[in-house]
Amino acid sequence: MTDTDDILRVNDLSTRFFTEQGQVNAVDELELRIERGEVFGIVGESGSGKSVTARSVIDLIDAPGEITDGEIWFDDAELAETVREDSPDAVDGSFVDLLSVSPAVRQSLRGTSFSMIFQDPESSFNPSLTVGEQLAEAVEVQRRASANPRSTKAKTDSAEYSFGNLLLSTVLPSQQFVTEESRERAIELLELVGIPDPVERAGEYPHEYSGGMLQRAMIAQALAGEPDVLIADEPTTALDVTIQAQILDLLDDLQTETGMTILLITHNLGVVARMCDRVGVMYAGEIVERGTLEDVFDDHVHPYTEGLLGSIPELEGANGQLEPIGGNVPSLLDHEMEDRCHFADRCPMAMEDCLDHPPEFDATGSEAHTVRCVLATRSYTERDALPPNYFGDEERPAGDKHAEPDRSDGEQPAERTQTTISDAGGESR
Amino acid sequence: MSSDDNRATSSADAGLVTGIGTDTPDGEPLVRVENLKKYFWENDSLLDRLLGDEPVAVQAVDGVSFEIHEGETLGLVGESGCGKSTTGETLLRLQEPTDGRVEFGGTNVYEMAGSDLTAFRRDAQVVFQDPFSSLDPRMTIGDIVQQPLDIHDVGADEERRERVRDLLERVGLSVNQLDRYPHEFSGGQRQRIGIARALALEPEFLVLDEPTSALDVSVQAQVLNLLEDLQAEFDLTYLLISHDLSVIRHICDRVAVMYLGEIVEIGPVEELFGDPKHPYTKALLESVPRATTDERERDRETLAGDVPSPRDPPSGCRFRTRCPAVIPPEELDIDQETYRELMTVRERIESRDISLETVGGDDQFTVEDGSIPEADVPSFVAALKHRLFDDPLPPHHDEMCLRIESTAVNRV
Numbered sequence: 110m111t112d113t114d115d116i117l118r119v120n121d122l123s124t125r126f127f128t129e130q131g132q133v134n135a136v137d138e139l140e141l142r143i144e145r146g147e148v149f150g151i152v153g154e155s156g157s158g159k160s161v162t163a164r165s166v167i168d169l170i171d172a173p174g175e176i177t178d179g180e181i182w183f184d185d186a187e188l189a190e191t192v193r194e195d196s197p198d199a200v201d202g203s204f205v206d207l208l209s210v211s212p213a214v215r216q217s218l219r220g221t222s223f224s225m226i227f228q229d230p231e232s233s234f235n236p237s238l239t240v241g242e243q244l245a246e247a248v249e250v251q252r253r254a255s256a257n258p259r260s261t262k263a264k265t266d267s268a269e270y271s272f273g274n275l276l277l278s279t280v281l282p283s284q285q286f287v288t289e290e291s292r293e294r295a296i297e298l299l300e301l302v303g304i305p306d307p308v309e310r311a312g313e314y315p316h317e318y319s320g321g322m323l324q325r326a327m328i329a330q331a332l333a334g335e336p337d338v339l340i341a342d343e344p345t346t347a348l349d350v351t352i353q354a355q356i357l358d359l360l361d362d363l364q365t366e367t368g369m370t371i372l373l374i375t376h377n378l379g380v381v382a383r384m385c386d387r388v389g390v391m392y393a394g395e396i397v398e399r400g401t402l403e404d405v406f407d408d409h410v411h412p413y414t415e416g417l418l419g420s421i422p423e424l425e426g427a428n429g430q431l432e433p434i435g436g437n438v439p440s441l442l443d444h445e446m447e448d449r450c451h452f453a454d455r456c457p458m459a460m461e462d463c464l465d466h467p468p469e470f471d472a473t474g475s476e477a478h479t480v481r482c483v484l485a486t487r488s489y490t491e492r493d494a495l496p497p498n499y500f501g502d503e504e505r506p507a508g509d510k511h512a513e514p515d516r517s518d519g520e521q522p523a524e525r526t527q528t529t530i531s532d533a534g535g536e537s538r
Numbered sequence: 539m540s541s542d543d544n545r546a547t548s549s550a551d552a553g554l555v556t557g558i559g560t561d562t563p564d565g566e567p568l569v570r571v572e573n574l575k576k577y578f579w580e581n582d583s584l585l586d587r588l589l590g591d592e593p594v595a596v597q598a599v600d601g602v603s604f605e606i607h608e609g610e611t612l613g614l615v616g617e618s619g620c621g622k623s624t625t626g627e628t629l630l631r632l633q634e635p636t637d638g639r640v641e642f643g644g645t646n647v648y649e650m651a652g653s654d655l656t657a658f659r660r661d662a663q664v665v666f667q668d669p670f671s672s673l674d675p676r677m678t679i680g681d682i683v684q685q686p687l688d689i690h691d692v693g694a695d696e697e698r699r700e701r702v703r704d705l706l707e708r709v710g711l712s713v714n715q716l717d718r719y720p721h722e723f724s725g726g727q728r729q730r731i732g733i734a735r736a737l738a739l740e741p742e743f744l745v746l747d748e749p750t751s752a753l754d755v756s757v758q759a760q761v762l763n764l765l766e767d768l769q770a771e772f773d774l775t776y777l778l779i780s781h782d783l784s785v786i787r788h789i790c791d792r793v794a795v796m797y798l799g800e801i802v803e804i805g806p807v808e809e810l811f812g813d814p815k816h817p818y819t820k821a822l823l824e825s826v827p828r829a830t831t832d833e834r835e836r837d838r839e840t841l842a843g844d845v846p847s848p849r850d851p852p853s854g855c856r857f858r859t860r861c862p863a864v865i866p867p868e869e870l871d872i873d874q875e876t877y878r879e880l881m882t883v884r885e886r887i888e889s890r891d892i893s894l895e896t897v898g899g900d901d902q903f904t905v906e907d908g909s910i911p912e913a914d915v916p917s918f919v920a921a922l923k924h925r926l927f928d929d930p931l932p933p934h935h936d937e938m939c940l941r942i943e944s945t946a947v948n949r950v
Binding site for chain 2: 154321322355357358380402417418419421431433434438
């Protein structure tokens, strides 16, 4: 299933949001390698930057957000040829740096090379168009994009959405997005994702679909351009478990069939275990531990990974006290982030070494296993442990100290930063 | 009904609140629900009646019965729309029931009035799902937690404030956060405030309506631990409503599984999870992805289709439309899997999922008023089968299929 070649190499990606409260480092110098044909999972809590990472890759970051630094190398020989003459710096072999090419090229990749499915199917469809029309439109846009080969001189697609064009389309059939062929293709797509009786279903409006069916329709829409990379942002979070199982099966089948690469964003470790070949655990804008599924689930080093796994109640087997991670996801405001391990204040094994920001260390297990924690190089000793109140009041507003006597951690209002991110289109719940 | 507070509480303010108490003898359940029904009516406005539209009942809860004993946690689990939250709200009399009876400490909740009802309101409390919309954004958290005490006129001013401080500390918040507003807190902290508010009147019974589904896993674990500690400390009885089977497994003593307004299976947690009897329970358990590396190899059978609408639930067993183990009628000599497939086809034809117009080649059959000429039935069915089944059915099934399908087709 997997060749050992990368389709996507993300280097030093930083995405920041410039808000009234200050600069939010949603994604901070992130490195990512995704192999062709694999399913790569990014898992983390809300506010850890996983959705922003996905949106940065597909270039859906809106103001006040901005990709401030980094390179996203995408392997596409054909694209490399067309881009080479205009911006030779952006090409390296068959790889193209998506952050150095023109916005028009970037946009032309959306749908044909990268595609995305969103968390909430109900709010992702236009309620006033039938599902068939919306799919047909996607198909037609992709068809025109491929009929009009990528060129930096090509006019941007947005011109085709102008008001003038809308008027034109009422008289000129050639300007319409919903044509006979595109409608047929839309029906094929609906059939592909297992919508029963696609011919009739295509003529229905989104509210006539159930949640699971709409999510299928959204997957169909994402597949319209036969993308190389499918980004699935919490694709099953809004669904019931039995429907979730159906959707995961569907994604699995489609992946095997088409060999596409999937970047799966989720907070659900069970979904990761079900779907992914490799996993990255995100915390405070960084991947703190990555590796194969076995590395991360069975052989993990980072206390955060340990804490996440320990927080899930077991479905099979022993009941016992859960071992949660104290506190909350930290603030990502630049002026509140210190140059240390960002997890140190919640970490049960924080040591003096943790006051320096750790690089990525190789860890035991597979070659891909790396971890951003000093515990990969040394073991925990009481002697070097930080005193329990080390990250005490001075960093936090006084009132936010966790008052429970047996816990020494501090909770703080992380919501403010999370809200900013969600305003900017991150987590949408 | 004694007016004394005869519960053992370890709270410093024992006696501050007086509830109706429960002097039920041992073995009597604290809450008994009998045949509870709650229908919501659509097309029920005056205009609809003038236009002659028949009201349509949404059978949210349709005859559930269960008991909750003192000190135990009953879990209510099911998919969205199965009526679990409505059950919780109706049994607290936050919704008036359509039919049925709920006894709390031996008294019928729906017949309570006056001081009895006030006492019931004190003794039975609720924690809501969404900590963002269930707290008044314009009240400080001190006021929020104190409000129940004010409404029920418990104790003097100073006592109330003291109680609020105790409660906040007990749920893991700090006393000097009293004057802050809900927006200054994170989701987990807000859920703690909701819990403190529910505990203010020293209730005996708490309905927890998806208390952790809006929270991240690590915070969810904190809140679950808190709920367990509080139950041990204050002798609370819980009804935990959740769609998350692992949460249910973790904190419940007994579980009731709901599907389309009915309880399909109820039993002790170990038994129900270890040896589920109902095919729906089995399918539900199999659908949950486990966070282990064996997950990809795990054998799982996923349910096909969606939950039918509660406006028009299936006749007979409500699960029959999705049940993998549906039993063929005796007079049919047909194996179970084939029968399941046939039932699915029938379901799809009846629900007009399959457009009969497109069966066969172009204009091979004429469909008028949803039916076809008698003479065409066999060839029509053959064409339909050709389209729907990947493998041809064994020949000896043909006649039966024909029978089942032509009835279905003609009914449409």
